[in-house]
Amino acid sequence: MSASARAAVMTGYLEPFEVGPVRMRDPGPGQVLVRTAAAPFCSTDWMGWKAMRRTVPPVVLGHTAVGTVEAVGGDVRHLAPGDRVLVAGTPQCGECFYCRIGRPDQCDLLMGGAPNPVVADLPDGREVRAAGLVGAYSERMLVLGVQTHRLPDDLPFDAACLLGCGISSALGAVENIAHVQPGQSVAIVGLGHIGLWAVQGARLAGAGEIIGVDGHPGRRALAESMGATRLVDPTAGDPVDAVRALTEGRGADVVIEAAGPEVAQRQAVLMSRRAGTVVLMGVQHATSEVILPQGLLTTTGREIHGCQNGRVTPDVDFPRWIGYLRDGRLDPSGFVTRRYDLDEADQALRRSMALEDVTGVFAIGG
Ligand SMILES: [Zn+2]
Ligand SMILES: [Zn+2]
Structure with missing residues (x-):
């Protein structure tokens, strides 16, 4: 029986989010099911909502998050259920042309032009896609192992969720x-x-x-x-x-x-x-x-x-920036100006557009 999740689904441009249950797809080879803890709202999201990007509804917005691994598909060896993780918007497949020339910021999985992946289904059967390969405004995310990185236990989710964007x-x-x-x-x-x-x-x-x-x-x-x-x-x-x-x-x-x-x-x-x-x-x-x-x-x-995402090489850069957060060289205070429940997704979007939040964060779970 596949997992269900409450999600804030964008079902149309300029329409209020539909917040309710979706049925998550099961993790296939290379995929990971993550229970979302926190996800930052980003101006990219309202640009997608205003049809300024190539976002196609129904879709769950949110292109980075942190949470806890619930299940892993085949071929995912570096993660296990219970791991605290960062889900980055930029994957690092290690196999495409761009990963092989040392430019995973252009990894084909994200930048190759494929449509956003289907990760869940609405109760009426409509397929739900994940914006930026993540789909963070949901209690659960179906993501790729190659975009999911372990977090140290002592780094609070609230600060860690700011890493990915x-x-x-x-x-x-x-x-x-x-x-x-x-x-x-x-x-x-x-x-x-x-x-x-x-x-x-x-x-x-x-x-x-x-x-x-x-x-x-x-x-x-x-x-x-x-x-x-x-x-x-x-x-x-x-x-x-x-x-x-x-x-x-x-x-x-x-x-x-x-x-x-x-x-x-x-x-x-x-x-x-x-x-x-x-x-x-x-x-x-x-x-x-x-x-x-x-x-x-x-x-x-x-x-x-x-x-694109800081020309990130995820497996090299995230450990360094996690270190900056842990030793205080980066200070996250001042960023998280409000925390939202998924039910408040419309408000998060409005406040982001009005520049009332620096970073609004969906505080979704543990
Ligand atoms: Zn962003
Ligand atoms: Zn790649």
């Missing part, structure tokens, strides 16, 4: 992509949960100036409390001019964009110095385009990088 995207941008060096100036455009973790990451890397750019005064204050040394309000004047003024007219050594709008990405590139490094990770509509001056793209020597 916010911490990995931001710390990965700082450490894996920009390779921020001590003393460098780092501008961070967009101070949502990813931008704020990037502030902490830049501080850990020994950045000189950490310039936080966001139009929301509360977010700027949070960034300052986490290590930002300068703050720029992009609604009060041209943020490109402001960042140049703070960096001897050159522009920042490193710019990390975690905002989304096309204009923010254009500004992020323009506020970097010549031969500087820019990391772009926001996504607005899946079809958005960013227009940049051709001369700047070519002769000024800037390195402009994309960023």
